[in-house]
Amino acid sequence: MAGSFTRMIGGRNGAVLLASLGAGTMATGFLMSDNPLAAEVRTKLYPPSSDYPDLRKHNNCMAKALTPAIYGRLRDKITPNNWTLDQCIQTGVDNPGHPFIKTVGCVAGDEESYEAFSELFDPIIKDRHNGYDPTTMTHPTDLDASKITNGVFDDKYVLSSRVRTGRSIRGLSLPPACSRAERREVERVVVMALAGLKGDLAGRYYGLRDLTDKEQQQLIDDHFLFDKPVSPLLTCAFMARDWPDARGIWHNNEKTFLIWVNEEDHTRVISMEKGGNMKRVFGRFCRGLKQVEQLIQERGWEFMWNERLGYILTCPSNLGTGLRAGVHVRLPNLSKDIRFSKSLDNLRLQKRGTGGVDTAATGDTFDISNNDRLGKSEVELVQMLVDGVNYLIECEKKMEKGQYIKVPSPVTQYRK
Amino acid sequence: MAKNCHNDYKMKFSGDEEFPDLSLHNNHMAKVLTKEIYAKLRGKSTPSGFTVDDVIQTGVDNPGHPFIMTVGCVAGDEECYEAFKELLDPIISDRHSGYKPTDKHSTDLNFENLKGGDDLDPNYVLSSRVRTGRSIKGFTLPPHNSRGERRGIEKLSIEALASLDGEFKGKYYPLSGMTDAEQDLLINDHFLFDKPVSPPLTCAGMARDWPDGRGIWHNNNKTFLVWVNEEDHLRVISMQQGGNMKEVFRRFCVGLQNIEGIFKKHNHGFMWNEHLGYILTCPSNLGTGLRGGVHVKLPKLSTHAKFEEILTRLRLQKRGTGGVDTASVGGVFDISNADRLGSSEVAQVQMVVDGVKLMVEMEKKLEKGEAIDSMIPAQK
Numbered sequence: 001m002a003g004s005f006t007r008m009i010g011g012r013n014g015a016v017l018l019a020s021l022g023a024g025t026m027a028t029g030f031l032m033s034d035n036p037l038a039a040e041v042r043t044k045l046y047p048p049s050s051d052y053p054d055l056r057k058h059n060n061c062m063a064k065a066l067t068p069a070i071y072g073r074l075r076d077k078i079t080p081n082n083w084t085l086d087q088c089i090q091t092g093v094d095n096p097g098h099p100f101i102k103t104v105g106c107v108a109g110d111e112e113s114y115e116a117f118s119e120l121f122d123p124i125i126k127d128r129h130n131g132y133d134p135t136t137m138t139h140p141t142d143l144d145a146s147k148i149t150n151g152v153f154d155d156k157y158v159l160s161s162r163v164r165t166g167r168s169i170r171g172l173s174l175p176p177a178c179s180r181a182e183r184r185e186v187e188r189v190v191v192m193a194l195a196g197l198k199g200d201l202a203g204r205y206y207g208l209r210d211l212t213d214k215e216q217q218q219l220i221d222d223h224f225l226f227d228k229p230v231s232p233l234l235t236c237a238f239m240a241r242d243w244p245d246a247r248g249i250w251h252n253n254e255k256t257f258l259i260w261v262n263e264e265d266h267t268r269v270i271s272m273e274k275g276g277n278m279k280r281v282f283g284r285f286c287r288g289l290k291q292v293e294q295l296i297q298e299r300g301w302e303f304m305w306n307e308r309l310g311y312i313l314t315c316p317s318n319l320g321t322g323l324r325a326g327v328h329v330r331l332p333n334l335s336k337d338i339r340f341s342k343s344l345d346n347l348r349l350q351k352r353g354t355g356g357v358d359t360a361a362t363g364d365t366f367d368i369s370n371n372d373r374l375g376k377s378e379v380e381l382v383q384m385l386v387d388g389v390n391y392l393i394e395c396e397k398k399m400e401k402g403q404y405i406k407v408p409s410p411v412t413q414y415r416k
Numbered sequence: 417m418a419k420n421c422h423n424d425y426k427m428k429f430s431g432d433e434e435f436p437d438l439s440l441h442n443n444h445m446a447k448v449l450t451k452e453i454y455a456k457l458r459g460k461s462t463p464s465g466f467t468v469d470d471v472i473q474t475g476v477d478n479p480g481h482p483f484i485m486t487v488g489c490v491a492g493d494e495e496c497y498e499a500f501k502e503l504l505d506p507i508i509s510d511r512h513s514g515y516k517p518t519d520k521h522s523t524d525l526n527f528e529n530l531k532g533g534d535d536l537d538p539n540y541v542l543s544s545r546v547r548t549g550r551s552i553k554g555f556t557l558p559p560h561n562s563r564g565e566r567r568g569i570e571k572l573s574i575e576a577l578a579s580l581d582g583e584f585k586g587k588y589y590p591l592s593g594m595t596d597a598e599q600d601l602l603i604n605d606h607f608l609f610d611k612p613v614s615p616p617l618t619c620a621g622m623a624r625d626w627p628d629g630r631g632i633w634h635n636n637n638k639t640f641l642v643w644v645n646e647e648d649h650l651r652v653i654s655m656q657q658g659g660n661m662k663e664v665f666r667r668f669c670v671g672l673q674n675i676e677g678i679f680k681k682h683n684h685g686f687m688w689n690e691h692l693g694y695i696l697t698c699p700s701n702l703g704t705g706l707r708g709g710v711h712v713k714l715p716k717l718s719t720h721a722k723f724e725e726i727l728t729r730l731r732l733q734k735r736g737t738g739g740v741d742t743a744s745v746g747g748v749f750d751i752s753n754a755d756r757l758g759s760s761e762v763a764q765v766q767m768v769v770d771g772v773k774l775m776v777e778m779e780k781k782l783e784k785g786e787a788i789d790s791m792i793p794a795q796k
Contacts (some may be wrong), residue, residue, distance in 0.1 A: 050564035054592060054628050082425045086562070093625050179469070180436060181429035209437065235618065242476050245437050 048072040051086070053093045060105030061316075062092035065123040079116045081173045083109030088117060091237035104128060104317050107237045109177030111170065111304045111312050125309070125316055125374070132320075132375040139310035139320050142377035143290060145283040151386045153276025157393045158327045159365065162272040163285045163382065165322040166265035166313045168304040169296070174314045175239045175264060180246070186266045187246040193295035194250050194259065201288055203252035205261075208244035224249055226263050239264060239314070256281075257288050265313050265322075278327065278389075282382050310374060320374025325385045328354055331392060332364035333399035339407050343395070346410040347388035348372055368392065384411060423459065423467045431455035434469075436476045443488030444699075445475035448506045462499050464556045466492030471500055474620035487511060487700050490620045492560035494553070494687045494695050508692075508699055512757040521693035521703050524760035527662075527669040533769040536659025540776045541710045542748065545655035546668045546765065548705040549648035549696045551687040552679060557697045558647060559621045566629035566645050573644045576678035577633045584671055586635035588644075591627035607632055609646050622647055622697070639664075640671050648696050648705075650675075659710065661772075665765050693757060702757045708765040709752025710772050711737050716782035717775055718747060722792060726778075729795045730771035731755055751775070767796065 052071050055063040066089065074085045092105025106124065108114055114121050122134050132139075153161070168174060169189055172182045191205045206215055219225035228243045229235055251258040260268040269292075271285035293303060304312035310320035334340055344351055352367040368389060370381045388408075395405040426434060435454050438446040449472065457468040475488025489507065491497060497504055505517045536544070551557060552572065555565050574588050589598055602608035611626045612618055634641040643651040652675070654668035679685055687695035693703040717723055718734075727734060735750040736743040744750075751772055753764040778788045 046562065046564040046568075050567065051562050053563060053625065080425075090624060093628075094623070179426045179429065179434055181426070181433035184433065236624075240477070241473060241619075242436060 048075045051075060053089070055093070055096075057096050058092070058105070059097040060092050060095070060103045061124045061127050062089050062105030062120070063097070064127060065120055070119050074117055074119060077116050079110050079112040081110040081112065081177060083113055083173070083177050085117050085120065087176065087238075088113060088120075091233055094236040095232050103233060104315055106316065107176045107239075107314050108174055108312070108316070110173045111168070113174075114309060114312065114316075121316060125319065128317055129320070129374040130372070134308050137375065138307045139374055140377040140380075141305070141310060141321070142379040143286040144379060145279065145286045145382075147379045148279050148282060148382055148386060150390055151277070151279030151282065151382075153278060153327065153329075153386075153389060154393055155275050157331070157396060158276035158329045158389065160272065160274050160328045161276055161278040161281045162270065162327070163278075163282050163323065163325040164268060164270040165285075165289070165324075165378075166268050166311070166318055167289070167292075167322075168266045168312050168314075170302050170304045172266070174266070175262065176237045176314060180242050183242070183246040183262050187248065187261050189296060189299070189301055190259070190261055190267055190292075191248075191250065192299070193292050196295045197252070197288070197291060200254055200284070201252050201257055201291065203250060203257070205248055205250040207246075207248040209247075219249060222251075222255055224251060224255075224258055226260055229264070234264060237314075257284060264315070265318070276327065278325070278382070278386055282325065286378070318373055320372075321376070321378045321381060322373060323378050323381055324369050324373075325382045326367050326369030327385075327389055328365055329368055329389060329392065330365050331396050334392060334396045334405075335364055335366060337399070337405075339405065342407050343392065344368070344388075346408050347391065348384060348411050349388045387411075423461050423469075426469070427459060431458055434458065436472065438476070438479075441475070441479040441488070443475050443478070443480040443486045444507045444510050445472050445488030445503075446480070447510065449503060453502050456502060457500055460499055462493050462495040464493045464495070464560065466496055466556070466560050468500055468503065470559065470621075471496060471503070474616050477619040478616050486616055487698055488616075489699065490559045490622075490697050491557055491695070491699070493556040494551070497692060497695065504699060508702065508757070511700055512703070513755070515758050517691070519758060520690050521757055522760045523688070523693060523704070524762040525669045525672060526762065527666040529762040530662060530665055530765055530769070532773070533662035533665065533765070534660050536661060536710065536769070536772060537776050538658045540713045540779060541659030541772065542713065543655065543657050543711045544659055544661045544664045545653065545710070546661075546664055546706065546708040547651060547653040548668075548672070548707070548761075549694070549701055550650040550652060550672075550676075550705070551695050551697070552649045552684050553687050554684050555649065557649070558645065559697060563625050563628055566625070569649050570629045570631065570644055572679065572682060572684060573633070573642070573650060574631075575682075576675055577642060579678055580635070580671075580674055583637060583667065584635050584640055584674060586633055586640070588631055588633040590631040592630075602632060605634075605638055607634060607638075607641055609643055612647070617647060620697075640667055642675075647698070648701070661708070661710065661765065661769050665708070669761070700756065704756055704759075704761045704764055706756065706761050706764055707752045708768045709750055710768070711748055712751055712772060712776065713746075713748050714751075714775060714779050715747025717779045717788075718744065718749060720778075720782065720788070722788075726775065726792060727751075729793050730774070731767050731796045732771050 048071050049068060052068050078084055087109055088106045091107055095103065097103050104124065125134050126132060169186055172178065172186050194205060197203065206219065229240045234240060247262045249260055256271065256273050258270040269289060271281050271288065273281055311322050313319060313322050348371045349368050350371050354365055354367050370385045372381060391408055398405050431451060431454055435451050461467050470492055471489045474490055478486065480486050509515050552569055555561060555569050577588060589602065599608065612623045617623065630645045632643055639654065639656050641653040652672055654664050654671065656664055676686055694705045696702060696705050731754050732751055733754045737745060737748050737750050753768050755764055778791055781788050
């Protein structure tokens with residue numbers, strides 16, 4: 001049944017049939033994709049150079065790394081899930097980028113994309129992750145929250161604490177590539193596992209399609225609801241297909257542990273609470289992740305992970321830990337100081353507005369989180385965030401008293 | 417190819433597991449698609465690799481509007497209309513007033529067959545325009561084509577258009593590398609088309625690689641315009657101020673035939689067959705692909721209780737002067753033919769000419785305070 005139409009028209013008879021439809025001899029040969037000879041004809045008719053994208057106005061990691069030679073070698077490759085290089089880079093071709101923000105410009109359609117197209121992905125990963133070289137380095141995973149020290153911030157400054165990451169289910173295609181059946185399978189696997197969580201993690205799943213008005217309003221009020229993606233970076237990467245089929249939100253009854261299903265990744269896992277107890281937030285994060293992992297393993301599933309790239313997610317920027325640990329923190333004095341930006345850089349932290357990645361800060365409250373994702377473990381990154389935020393709060397306190405503050409020295413990069 | 421050329425991977429899931437949820441949908445595709453049809457078609461692929469999932473993606477992603485019935489599917493190549501006819505034939509029938517799979521479509525681009533059309537009152541008819549689309553044989557369509565193919569289409573089009581002479585002599589403006597001055601002029605002339613933002617188009621993959629391979633050609637007189645690689649391979653437009661639809665249609669027919677001749681010489685004629693006429697990306701544009709229309713002032717008639725009825729009987733449709741998704745401004749409407757498939761170009765433009773003439777007379781009567789009931793036509 002599979003490919004019956006193409007089998008039916010295969011071979012010389014097929015060529016005659018297509019020619020009679022007026023396709024023309026060169027085009028006929030080209031169009032018969034299952035014929036091994038046709039692949040050769042297609043390559044002659046449309047060599048990779050004819051398909052090479054025009055990236056002259058582009059400023060993203062993909063445009064920086066792609067060359068005609070790489071494209072020539074990879075264009076006709078296909079992953080076991082039938083994903084191609086053109087599909088990986090479509091979002092970067094369609095979105096030239098911003099002169100000031102460097103977007104990644106490519107996505108993976110499945111776990112194997114990172115292997116099949118490593119000639120392109122590896123330099124992009126190195127560029128995006130500050131020199132992490134996937135060909136020589138290994139990524140450490142550490143979800144032991146007990147190692148965190150000084151992880152409780154002054155509530156006078158830190159209004160809320162949050163840790164997020166993503167997890168992909170091995171064996172199923174990622175959001176750019178998945179079929180409806182695969183996406184529904186992801187939903188089934190994850191929801192079934194989450195139903196097994198107990199105690200403070202016990203909770204409920206809300207499928208996007210069947211939300212009642214009341215449920216929808218509650219999720220909006222809790223700031224839990226995610227919308228259909230409108231950002232061209234995501235829509236051009238085919239991630240909004242079939243919306244809202246198999247998308248949903250799960251959260252525990254206490255509203256401190258939240259999981260998004262089938263948004264930009266198979267799952268996004270979020271632990272949060274008001275106030276400055278990052279240690280507790282991270283503790284719940286690790287506990288919840290480990291329990292979910294165990295629950296899916298009991299049914300024969302596992303997360304996508306390898307030693308080279310850590311946890312595999314859709315966007316190369318989220319490889320490794322996929323972890324963004326952050327706080328909403330008030331820094332009225334420090335944020336106006338000329339040394340603020342440099343301090344953040346040296347602490348390997350980034351600031352965002354409290355509305356998220358594309359918002360500006362309002363007033364004196366900032367979202368401060370870790371820059372890095374790959375090459376350092378979860379514990380290391382959270383500790384860096386903790387140390388950094390403590391330092392910033394110390395600066396703020398000093399400035400309140402009119403005391404002298406210092407730009408911190410840069411924290412170390414990767415171990416070799 | 418931009419799309420997944422090998423459907424086989426998805427076949428390991430059952431048809432039921434893959435079948436889209438269309439419970440909130442109101443478009444032609446959702447009305448027609450059943451689990452049985454889906455099961456029959458999902459294993460198929462056209463020679464270039466387009467599948468039924470590709471055909472319907474735009475309709476799955478865009479449930480539609482409660483009042484407007486969108487088509488909800490596109491063709492990725494000429495062969496789609498044959499390979500997926502269990503799905504597309506009923507949609508075509510629904511959209512094109514009961515057109516049957518056995519019906520034949522007639523093409524008539526002989527402008528001399530049009531009667532009248534040169535005397536529409538310019539006090540009411542502000543401008544006249546005829547547009548159609550053409551697809552070039554041997555290339556896949558905008559939802560599916562690769563950058564190489566799109567550039568091939570552009571190259572052929574430039575060559576064909578560059579050889580036009582006389583009243584058709586003109587210039588091509590590729591969208592990439594357009595200067596600001598050129599862009600401003602094209603905007604002022606109302607010629608420039610933008611990157612599609614409408615979800616029915618973007619979800620069908622038609623905005624990929626923008627603006628690569630896209631451009632606008634127009635003649636020096638600015639009365640004949642061709643869009644390259646927007647929603648179709650070519651969109652061909654003839655237009656001018658005032659009500660001389662006869663002249664607009666003459667130029668349309670002559671220009672089209674000149675262009676077609678050149679493409680044929682390169683063994684890349686237009687996609688056409690005797691059942692569906694001209695093959696275009698959207699099933700709604702099959703047949704003639706022709707929309708002939710005027711911008712006409714009908715402030716009184718448009719508020720008359722029978723306005724919609726009159727339009728329906730004349731087989732015409734109204735739009736705002738900004739195009740398909742806009743409302744009318746100041747009583748000025750875009751009035752054009754509703755049909756595309758099952759009648760010829762001449763017949764469709766004739767309906768516009770005759771219908772608009774009648775409506776202008778009605779408007780004049782209403783201005784004098786007279787009734788128009790006796791003028792209301794029978795259903796065409």
